[in-house]
Amino acid sequence: MASFIVSLTYTAPIEAIDALLEKHVAWLREQHAAGHLLGWGRKVPREGGILLAKGESKPAVEALASQDPFVKGGVATIEVIEWAHGFLDDSISGLAG
Structure with missing residues (x-):
């Protein structure tokens, strides 16, 4: 498993973001x-x-992130960045592959 940072950028007014916030948070919890x-x-x-x-690969994480209600709702775009950690504090060791 590799580690990724997914950067969401809003492309719509905050009111449109807030309208999808409950679905977005539910999706986040499901993916967790x-x-x-x-x-x-x-x-x-x-x-x-x-x-x-x-995730297994950048394309797999991009596919997953594209299912975020913000992305599906057309109010945000995503950028997926794979990163190779050189050091992780014990408090975030779950990020290790």
Whole structure:
């Protein structure tokens, strides 16, 4: 398993984001329960979000992220970045493959 950072960028007004927020959070929780997502949060300022993911490949994580209700709803775009961690604190060791 490889580690990925998924960067979401909002492409619509916050009102459109908020209209899909409940579905987005439910999707995040489902993906966490399935072992795909290890963490997430909003960018500051609120222009998108960051997801910490594990997956077999970049295309697999891109396919997963494209199912996010924000992306499916046309209010956000994604960028998937694979990263090879050189050091992880014990508190985030779950990111290790």
